[in-house]
Amino acid sequence: MTHGDDMNETKVRQLIEKKECVLIINTKDLSSSTVWNELRLIAHKSTPTIPLIGWAACSYCSRPFRSHSAADVNGKRKNDGVTSALKHLDQCSLRKKEMAVKRKRQLDDENGDNPDQSQWSSSSSPTVNKTLSKFLYNKSTLPKTWQNRIKESECMNSFRSVENDGLLELAQTCIDVGATFGRVNAHDIWYGRRSIQNECELKFHQHREDIKSIIQPYINDRTASSTIDLWRDDIIQRYYLDFTIFYLNEHWHLKHSILRCKYFDEQSKTAINIWFSIIL
Template sequence: MPRFAYNKNQLTENLQKQLKDAELKFVTAGSHSFNALENDGILDLMQIAIEIGAQMGKVNIHDIFYGRKTIRNEAINKFNHFSTTIRQILEEPIKNHCVAATCDMWSDDYVKRSYLDFSVFWATQEYKLSHCLLRCKHFTEDNKTGINIWQEIRSIFESFNLSFGDTPVVTDQGSNMVAAFNITQEARFPCMAHRCNTTLETAWSRTDTKHPTFAMFNLAVRELRKYVNQTTGIQEKLPKTLKGGGGTRPWRCYFNIHDSLNTSYEKLNIILRERQEQHRLFNIDPVLLNEIVQLMNPFSMVFDKLEAANQPTFQNVVPSYYRMINDVQPKSNDHKIIIDLKSEIRYSLDEKYLSSILQLHWIGTYLDPSFKSFFFVSDRLYLETQKTEKSR
């Protein structure tokens, strides 16, 4: 049930009308979205106003409300206080060499502006893992060079007293990001969630190129999503709304897109037939669609193990490779396109993912009691090689 679908009879009819008119004016005159009316921030603000009125009686909002300059200064004061607090919190973990970081360049889903964010992770003496975003800064397209990125990162290091050469940073494999950390040879580790996404992206593209039928299937899925999103009266009738791309988390789109379409396929067939648009499903084989969902589902769980923020993930990198290899083994009843897609994923896993696994990933796996025996490694000769490397 929607959170606002409860009885409004506490207000008189006149007050209800005034409130609705005021909310509508807030949306239209201020160019706010309708979703803004259900944002916790605006609701908290309104609740504070009600409590002020309850204590002080009827007051003129213009006499008590703070303007943009005051709130801007308050934001700066809060930020300065926050920065000081974080510096104090990080002092001990830095001394104990218990700080790592992530750095990412990403674009928002709407305006497509590029941002650099930098987060730190640290462990306390009680072995509790914590994290905090230290900076999120807008970068224009022509400023996204390696040297400019490094200058910003150096500023963050200096602002929060992070140790150069002693703060390992996880990033994607973007050429500008790699170049930034190569300037001073900082310890940089590949983001394995990104590597996994690159694996799927590469395998998907190669299969699309190899199979005209798969290419038509993918085109039909894209066109159908576009049609449904641009046509009123369809999404709300579906058991599961058709999902779009993954945005800042693209690795989840392979499952989410096809799972939502698979769940809603029969209903879409009925709706499109009523609209004389059933041809939009002609190139979407429901058998292939279902098998894609089954194939991609385990990858969602792998991503959960690789990108968690509140628990360690380093030890999951090696087991995840073997889990994925196992999940893409061919079956006798596989669709012929699925057979080729699995083959391309296996090849890409070795090319993109396995090649990014470092000795420290193996060590992290070994230090986890549940993985220490490496029971998941089928190639025992390769395992002995890794054990020899770790013992050096």
């Protein structure tokens, strides 16, 4: 594991550039006036909730600073404060750029203009917009243009899907990612169809192994039985064959679990075809 005391500024900067380390918001000090609105803590990507002791970084350009010295022989640290970080913020060119964009956006909002899309998609420095964190509590405090952008995004989905618990949970996870790591591009964190399919298959195989170990004693005791069922997808007229196992636990509760569900492409649903489909 990476330890903050073993490293110098160059090393920490390299780790951030290689994305081995991530920037996280200092949630312990987030009053509106604090300098921590513009600074971040640094954590190793494998332990993103545990900050490296003694380090902080500019939220605009990710430049790292020591906030405390390395521990001495007695384990004591000298508090270097955030003076050098403050000096840097005053000079940081990315911060100046970001401030200019923010000012323009505020003016656009006040004038009721549409926000310039290209500014958002090309902006690579993660920042946390104060308006965004207000949204966590009440969307009615968002400027009109942002309320409309959210409504338009929701309109791209079927009416029911925008009230789907799974989708809301996904949205909440994305907001949590933003609130923890600052603004990120959705394309950088979205996994997509292929990864999710692989993840589902992996979960299925893990789950099946768990079920197998649960039912093994009941099979040994001969208190398990099985059945098959044929399902038809009415839209594309396909058949699926599932294999379900039933067993009684020590409290005489009847339990069941599907061990397999496979596409059944035989034209004839005879017993012999089903039998071959099960054993293959």
